[in-house]
Amino acid sequence: MKLAMIGFGQAGGKIVDKFVEYDKRHGSGIVRAAVAVNSAKADLMGLEHIPQDQRVLIGQSRVKGHGVGADNELGAEIAEEDIDEVQGAVDSIPVHEVDAFLVVSGLGGGTGSGGAPVLAKHLKRIYTEPVYGIGVLPGGDEGGIYTLNAARSFQTFVREVDNLMVFDNDSWRKTGESVQGGYDEINEEIVTRFGVLFGAGEVEQGGEVAESVVDSSEIINTLAGGGVSTVGYASETVEEKSSGGGLLSRITGGGEDEQIDTAHTTNRITSLVRKAALGRLTLPCEIEGTERALLVMAGPPEHLNRKGIERGRKWIEEQTGSMEVRGGDYPIRNSGKVASVILLSGVTNVPRIKELQQVAIEAQENIDDIRQESDQNLENLVNDGEDELESLF
Ligand SMILES: Nc1nc2c(ncn2[C@@H]2O[C@H](COP(=O)(O)OP(=O)(O)OP(=O)(O)O)[C@@H](O)[C@H]2O)c(=O)[nH]1
Numbered sequence: 001m002k003l004a005m006i007g008f009g010q011a012g013g014k015i016v017d018k019f020v021e022y023d024k025r026h027g028s029g030i031v032r033a034a035v036a037v038n039s040a041k042a043d044l045m046g047l048e049h050i051p052q053d054q055r056v057l058i059g060q061s062r063v064k065g066h067g068v069g070a071d072n073e074l075g076a077e078i079a080e081e082d083i084d085e086v087q088g089a090v091d092s093i094p095v096h097e098v099d100a101f102l103v104v105s106g107l108g109g110g111t112g113s114g115g116a117p118v119l120a121k122h123l124k125r126i127y128t129e130p131v132y133g134i135g136v137l138p139g140g141d142e143g144g145i146y147t148l149n150a151a152r153s154f155q156t157f158v159r160e161v162d163n164l165m166v167f168d169n170d171s172w173r174k175t176g177e178s179v180q181g182g183y184d185e186i187n188e189e190i191v192t193r194f195g196v197l198f199g200a201g202e203v204e205q206g207g208e209v210a211e212s213v214v215d216s217s218e219i220i221n222t223l224a225g226g227g228v229s230t231v232g233y234a235s236e237t238v239e240e241k242s243s244g245g246g247l248l249s250r251i252t253g254g255g256e257d258e259q260i261d262t263a264h265t266t267n268r269i270t271s272l273v274r275k276a277a278l279g280r281l282t283l284p285c286e287i288e289g290t291e292r293a294l295l296v297m298a299g300p301p302e303h304l305n306r307k308g309i310e311r312g313r314k315w316i317e318e319q320t321g322s323m324e325v326r327g328g329d330y331p332i333r334n335s336g337k338v339a340s341v342i343l344l345s346g347v348t349n350v351p352r353i354k355e356l357q358q359v360a361i362e363a364q365e366n367i368d369d370i371r372q373e374s375d376q377n378l379e380n381l382v383n384d385g386e387d388e389l390e391s392l393f
Pocket residue numbers: 008009010011012014015039040067068069070071105106107108109110111112113136137138139142146169183184186187
């Protein structure tokens with residue numbers, strides 16, 4: 001599926017930059033256009049793959065290219081003020097050639113967490129293509145302001161996009177790793193999972209396994225209906241098909257050998273499906289109650305079979321209780337591995353989100369307290385003033 005990707009803030013920009021690099025490396029053809037938006041000049045300069053003229057600096061008159069320092073209200077304000085400059089970069093995208101927009105942002109900081117929902121709302125007003133989001137939640141050790149920003153931004157972002165795919169840094173950060181080194185690895189994880197998922201919709205129909213190849217409408221239909229999504233992934237290295245013997249002759253040789261190989265292929269697929277669903281998700285959650293799901297099995301065509309995918313799909317149906325589970329394959333020659341990607345869309349039982357909602361509620365209650373307090377102060381001031389005035393007469 002062809003995407004117009006827009007990275008907002010530092011995390012968003014770096015992840016989209018990596019998507020562009022992934023796309024070139026794998027020739028997957030998913031990034032039709034890539035834009036980076038930031039209020040910090042240095043962050044834009046640090047990008048490597050997004051074209052220079054597609055990097056947009058906003059808020060210059062307010063923050064002079066230095067970022068908004070985790071102030072997400074300021075991030076939202078400058079995004080609104082400078083939305084025309086962002087639109088200027090979007091104008092150069094051949095939108096008729098894209099299937100959807102993808103706005104990517106870290107939700108803990110200021111620029112992206114404030115600006116990404118503003119941009120999503122703007123794009124939805126102008127274009128008919130779906131607007132999806134990838135939102136990155138901060139690590140629990142990043143501090144209160146990051147959690148509070150994420151809590152607020154999440155609520156707005158999920159409302160403004162057609163589906164919010166979430167990645168939780170908190171469950172992916174390894175201890176003892178430098179923050180930067182850690183992010184490089186994490187970003188690779190993000191890009192691999194979403195790269196395989198969106199790449200699946202880019203395969204021409206009509207190959208050896210044509211009938212069950214995933215197409216972009218299946219991705220769009222799984223994401224339709226909105227809400228929050230999470231992605232599971234598992235892979236295993238496999239022997240490539242080589243001409244002149246080995247696997248090829250075992251597969252095509254017929255008889256008992258073929259049976260064994262087929263069973264082996266099927267079993268590998270079903271176990272990869274279980275590993276992907278039960279292993280670490282981009283956003284850990286209870287998969288039961290998921291509204292819709294899509295299973296993509298990627299790898300060399302001789303290692304994919306319909307029976308395995310169908311079994312995997314059925315298993316996901318049982319585990320999620322969903323009646324809307326799609327499945328298909330994504331044949332990739334010479335990939336050297338078979339990978340299972342599961343998109344779980346409309347997940348409801350997510351501990352981290354409940355935690356964030358609680359933080360947002362508490363902050364809201366505090367805001368009310370603060371407002372009440374200042375209202376009271378104002379009232380006292382006015383009343384005292386009146387008393388003073390009364391005593392003058
Ligand atoms: N996965 C991932 N997360 C990141 C990366 N860089 C930052 N983050 C996360 O994203 C959050 C937001 O950080 P930034 O993207 O730097 O913030 P910003 O949107 O540029 O906003 P300001 O710096 O406040 O102007 C942080 O709290 C981190 O949790 C990255 O490269 N990868």
